[in-house]
Amino acid sequence: MTSNPTLTTQPILQARNLVKRYGHVTALAGADLTLYPGEVLAVIGDNGAGKSSLIKALSGALIPDEGEIQVDGATQKFRSPLDARSAGIETVYQHLALAPARDIAANLFLGREIRKPGPLGWGLRLLDHKKMRSETARIMGDLGLLTIQNIGQAVETLSGGQRQGVAVARAAAFGSRVIIMDEPTAALGVKESGKVLDLIAGIRDRGIPVILISHDMPHVFEVADRIHVQRLGRRIACVQKTDITMNDAVSLMTGAQTPPAGHDPEALPARLAVR
Template sequence: MTGSPLLALRGISKRFGAVQALKDVELEVHPGEVVALLGDNGAGKSTLVRVIAGVAPADTGAIEWEGRPVQIRTPQVAQHLGIATVYQNLALCDGLDVAENLFLGRERRSPGALGRLFRHMDKSSMRVEARRQLDALGIRVPDMRTPVATLSAGQRQTVAISRALLGKPKAVLLDEPTAALGKQQAGHVLDLVDKLREQGIGVILISHNLGDVKAVADRAAVLRLGYNNGFFDVPTTSQDRIVSSITGISSSP
């Protein structure tokens, strides 16, 4: 990729007690680029995402956002910069409908005294905007009043991603978005990742599914035991070579 990265991590280290979770990790993501973050369980992938999201700030190292140094000490700082995270557990509320889940934490109040004094939600406006958002992403949910508990796993995943996009982020972190999905549902989610790239959003995709990585990622960064163990151009690199880096059979600069 040419030009300055949207997000750059320089020498990121993180320790939890006696456990060195990350050591001198480097990573770059450009606008409109999908970077797959790969590694076995315990490699440090989720910790790195938590560092970027402000949930577990790095002990040492530097983070650059749009070419300038920043400190991401809280999730609020990450969101303010334009970084959205969709965790594997999705954090959806089954008892709320689609629109209410999209606007969870960003609820719109009715105009006038009804909203100001009685905190009445403007559900009609929220449903209109939710429909516009889902239609723009090609997500098929017939009714915004549908309880999330009744949706398929694939639909729930797309609702969670759509909620993250309401804040108009510039970077989105996706933690195993297809792990619990069938082939067809996973395909819908991967189509959505393609749409994010087309919109110029930088995407970090954590996945154990190398088929998914081959389908959508531009580059792959492999972590092993908390260290960088290779950076790859996905379209031109064999799956066997990437697997060798993940398992530690080989290493790359």
């Protein structure tokens, strides 16, 4: 890593040879993944290619049978989503993992509520609602999501895009190292999708790398730096966005085409390498 100046960037998140079997079904068959700081890595693949399993393994929702996950070069064994979160990996799940009847502030701090200072907080576990509300307003404001008027509004009364906004804000507020987003635009209209893509770019610009799982090729090509193609439980290619067309990406995904000879799935994202 000292010999070549362009390779000084170490992966922030790396998965090696992940295997997960459910009885006779192999969801992950030796999957790899490499994520560099500051990039948006899109993960694409057909249904059943193991995208979800890969993401669950990285976010601690699934414990792989074999393989290794490294965060900043240190091997991690995630036993639960809590472990991944404390390693700085936040996930926006496709079904958002929100509590619909609770308000925005409660959802933003779900599972890591701010307690009152002193014995009231650690002894009686009293919550500091006031602080959570003001923090929520600040976080939503930072992300340009303050079109949502009322922090005390129940999440179920928001539109699909606004709900996505809440989930993204939660990840952005706590994800110190990596943010994973599973199909964030799948349930949204054109306008709201655009807003979510802006959010992704905004998070990347703040220096936090994003893994984006998506079926939507135009969205992938709009924000991604590199495209990780998952097929039959493993990574069959990881290419620079600039090196591939949408049609080729789909062909790779479906197996109609094989990856170009000599391509390096671990190559630095072009946008960052030339820096």
